[in-house]
Amino acid sequence: MTQNAVETQTKNGKKSDKEYSIEWFEKTCIIKYKGKIKDRKVLKFVPFINSLGEAGVSIIAWLSVIVGYLSLMAVMIEYTGKISYIWLVILCIIPFSLFCYGLVLTPYVKYVGITGCKNCHKVYAYEETKNPEIKEVSTEDSYTISITRYWKCKYCGYMDITASPENITARKEKKLKKHIKIKCENCGKTELWLEYKKPDERSEENIFTRIRYYKCEYCGHINLKVEIKSACTESSTWESRGSDPRILN
Ligand SMILES: [Zn+2]
Ligand SMILES: [Zn+2]
Known part of the structure; x- marks a missing residue:
């Protein structure tokens, strides 16, 4: 990295975790800030996640989207014009929710893939120990984002750090x-x-x-x-x- 940094801008929000910094090196800028630990509530409904890991999330996500979509189409074809509008909406709630759940789950596939322990080789083993760090590097011709996450295996205690652009x-x-x-x-x-x-x-x-x-x-x-x-x-x-x-x- 060159030393001719012309400017450093730091913004401070109300909380310390709202900070971000921008460093300039001629036309290249590096933006750094803290991200949030991933909310895993949505993964609680994935069966066999502790034994199948990434594959389990992927299967459930695709199944939910496909079954949800096909059921929605079946309800619409079968009942449109035959029952009242209110009943049609009620019948669509479950298939539509299933379809949406699949869409919400899809971005978690890569995340769960990272959580396999390199030491004991168990899947979905890592838990985040602190907020991730996000680094964006923008030059005149390139733009890259890297999310660094800090992990501890819930089975063997192995500590790990990974960096990737995720989704x-x-x-x-x-x-x-x-x-x-x-x-x-x-x-x-x-x-x-x-x-x-x-x-x-x-x-x-x-x-x-x-x-x-x-x-x-x-x-x-x-x-x-x-x-x-x-x-x-x-x-x-x-x-x-x-x-x-x-x-x-
Ligand atoms: Zn000015
Ligand atoms: Zn482990």
Whole structure:
């Protein structure tokens, strides 16, 4: 890493675990912050997870999606127009819930895969010991995300550390050709700026986040413009999320 860091920005929220830091090395920036320990409530309903691990979660996720979808279609075909609308909705609740459960479970497949113990070789053995650390590295032409998790095996006590992007896809996007009005969060001046470097885009579980960079030519501060969109609907549009670049969950 070069020593010509031109700027370090640190944001402090109300709690210490809300902190994030941004370091700049010319057009490369490194963003670091703490993530959350993964909530495992949804995995409690997966049978045989302690013996099948990742495979068990994968099978239940796919079965739930397929059986839920087919049952939903069967109910609709069989009963539409024959029973009241209310009864049709009631009959759809279970298949629809099954379908949704499968979708919710899918992102956990990789996570459960990481929890196999390297020492005693038991599956779904690791428990997280502290909050993970997330590091995002953005250069002019590349954008990578790494989540470092800290583990302890619940069977043999083996301690381990893993780093991977998990389910996050990160990529570079094209710069906008037009000037955008930005108020510098450092010096407060408002001006029309072109983007400083190519924007970054990441997606996780149908949530898309885009980070654009604007350098203030008065004070040199690099302002972040973060936008978010849900890909659930065709009509979903990018909404501003201020300057906080962190992953939400
Ligand atoms: Zn172990
Ligand atoms: Zn400024």
